[in-house]
Amino acid sequence: MSDTTDLPANPLTEYPGYALRRAANAMMGDLAARLGEIDMRISEASVMLLIGERTDKTSADIGKTLDIQRANMVPLLARLEMAGLIDRVPIDRKSQAIVLTPTGKKRLITVRRITQSFEDELLARIPIEHRAHFLPALQALSK
């Protein structure tokens, strides 16, 4: 007997593309649960982390950087604004810079703590001999 749960074997896990999809689903489920405890979504956290590092970014800028459509930025930023985490500072009569409020800056500290733990634990799950190869391999697939 090799297993107690007797889960059916999945031959598709030998395919890198399928394994990529599966690993991403598992990891993003984990991260979503962690961020859910502070009522934050993954996409929202990524926006918080980005505007925490680089200021004077418009909604369109953020979207281009994170690969989020302009149209999808609208409800995302609306929710962050509703939660009092971001504010909009007019640049001209067409554009507005998205900035963190004082509350947003405090929340960002928590977001950084959660995501850093997540990233550390993710890396720790990868066998040491494969670890250094992981990020470069992924980066090669995103462009």
Add this chain to the structure above:
Amino acid sequence: MSDTTDLPANPLTEYPGYALRRAANAMMGDLAARLGEIDMRISEASVMLLIGERTDKTSADIGKTLDIQRANMVPLLARLEMAGLIDRVPIDRKSQAIVLTPTGKKRLITVRRITQSFEDELLARIPIEHRAHFLPALQALSK
């Protein structure tokens, strides 16, 4: 000048978790487009590939193997049945085995061709020195 398009730099791409999400999105977008040409979704293709290798599987079995909820298998199998690709063979009055129809077997050949090209091209994009490490690293994250 380092770039012509002048895309804003994304500091988050240094995080393995974020890079995983991004790579999976990019790759699954690509695969979805390829499968879309034969009006097939990624989840449907994964079911086709699985029942092409192992027969006498019920809907619940397939779901357990592929990590798809029982409830979500219903519309998925309904669409494959509607397309004439699968058939249901009663096991008892409660369970049914999901099997490929002759049309389904022909379609599976196309699905295999598409997914194999996709997998080959995915691997080819990863620099040779990282390539062999990719699958083991991903597999370590899925359990």
Add this chain to the structure above:
DNA sequence: TATTGTTATACTCTATAACTATA
């Protein structure tokens, strides 16, 4: 003319709760 922000809409994948019938 191109871009910003927006509205509306739709699709895919995923998730949970609850029901019926059968093992």
Add this chain to the structure above:
DNA sequence: TATAGTTATAGAGTATAACAATA
């Protein structure tokens, strides 16, 4: 009691088309 199949529903991410106002 547990499992199979199902219905209904919801959330999250992503995608496109189109519009008004402004650069």
